[in-house]
Amino acid sequence: GISFSFVDAVDGRSATAKEYYNHAANENYLFNRRWIISPSEYGCKASHQKALEEFIYNSDEEFLLVCEDDITIDSSLKKFIKKLEGESSSLSEDDLVIHLGGQDGLANSRRLIKFSQKVIANREVFKVFPLTLRWLYRTCAYVVNRSAAQKILAVHQKHNFVVDDWAFIRKRTGISNIYFCDIVRHPDELLNSNIESERQ
Numbered sequence: 001g002i003s004f005s006f007v008d009a010v011d012g013r014s015a016t017a018k019e020y021y022n023h024a025a026n027e028n029y030l031f032n033r034r035w036i037i038s039p040s041e042y043g044c045k046a047s048h049q050k051a052l053e054e055f056i057y058n059s060d061e062e063f064l065l066v067c068e069d070d071i072t073i074d075s076s077l078k079k080f081i082k083k084l085e086g087e088s089s090s091l092s093e094d095d096l097v098i099h100l101g102g103q104d105g106l107a108n109s110r111r112l113i114k115f116s117q118k119v120i121a122n123r124e125v126f127k128v129f130p131l132t133l134r135w136l137y138r139t140c141a142y143v144v145n146r147s148a149a150q151k152i153l154a155v156h157q158k159h160n161f162v163v164d165d166w167a168f169i170r171k172r173t174g175i176s177n178i179y180f181c182d183i184v185r186h187p188d189e190l191l192n193s194n195i196e197s198e199r200q
Helices: 017-021 039-058 075-091 107-111 130-135 146-158 166-173 194-199
Strands: 063-067 097-101 114-120 123-128 141-145 179-184
Touching: 039 063, 039 146, 063 075, 063 146, 075 114, 075 123, 075 141, 075 179, 107 130, 123 130, 130 166, 141 146, 146 166
Parallel strands: 097 179
Antiparallel strands: 063 141, 097 141, 114 123, 123 179
């Protein structure tokens, strides 16, 4: 089976002023037309960095599946991950990153250009055309192999950016391709989202 562990999320709203301001500058203004990362955006990024650090420093597994706590999944996700462990070589990537969906309610996701289809556990897996990565949002669920995780972690440790800026991640890591497989669901209703409330 798949083993799970939980990483306590970082609440950026509770960060000290010094801690927050050390990470508040957004290095890619073009992503969201903002120079400043909000406290909750900082907390989200720090939480994903913790998950990557836990994986790299405290495990010897080859794959990391990251899931945020507000997604909806079904048994197909487990089947996909188990199949991926045996068929990842079919994607011909040293650094494997697969975004697992959750684009519900995001109109711009229709701008994603996807190509080079593969099928794993009856699920279509596509490469995302790099110039359209700016319209791939959220980090609610994704899977990375160890090599990709190490490179993404290095970017987290050196740069300040909005965590779901996948184009920035690809550029800074040198990872050739980011894949997309629409498996998980994310709530359309975001009234209870701290991140969304701070973006108003």
